[in-house]
Amino acid sequence: MNRNLSNCDSTLDSGEERDAVxxxxxxxxxxxGKILNDVIGVxxxxEERLRKMINDMIESGELKATRNFVSEPEKRKARRRxxxxxxxxxxEKMLKEIQKNEGAKDLVALIQNRQQRNLASLDQFCDSLAVKYAKKPRKTK
Known part of the structure; x- marks a missing residue:
């Protein structure tokens, strides 16, 4: 997964990202809003970095200015934010919930391991008592 994240960082400000934008x-x-949703890893x-990139492309003549882009209301930006x-x-809440649930699973596993160890030691104790107090067979003459 770290490789994917570093891969994503390498596309930042790259030709691939520029083409995607x-x-x-x-x-x-x-x-x-749709541009931000469409471009992967953004x-x-x-937004400001992409806006600057698009403005540069408009100034260079690569793209034509559109009314949606040039006169976007501040309310729309605030709503996106x-x-x-x-x-x-x-x-963040979902991550905490998942971590809490996984922690509970770990706790259950620890309890089960302890119970198994206790059962094993109880079995050993019972076996030693049985050996100690069991009737010994009488020797026949």
Whole structure:
């Protein structure tokens, strides 16, 4: 998984990412929310960086400016940010819940191991008592 994350970091500001952003810009006619959802490995935190990248492509003539991109309302940006923060909080809660459940599973496993050890030592104790107090066979003459 770390290899995938480092792989994703290497595409940051690379030609691959630039092509993906350009393709998404054309596909969604400059709708930044859809662009952020379409480009892999990008979060709302990358919005300003992508905006700068797109503006550079518009200035160089690679892309045409669209009304969706140029005159995007601040409310839409704020709504995207709040939604992303809400998703992050939900993901954090889910992670804690999963960790708590896995911790409970580990606890159950520890208890079961201890019970098995106790049963084994009880069996040994009973066997030693049986040997000690068992009737010894009488010797026949």
């Amino acid at each position: 350009k393709e998404a810009y054309i596909k969604y006619k400059g709708d930044m 979060t709302y935190e990358d 709040k939604a992303a923060e809400r998703e992050a909080e939900e993901a």
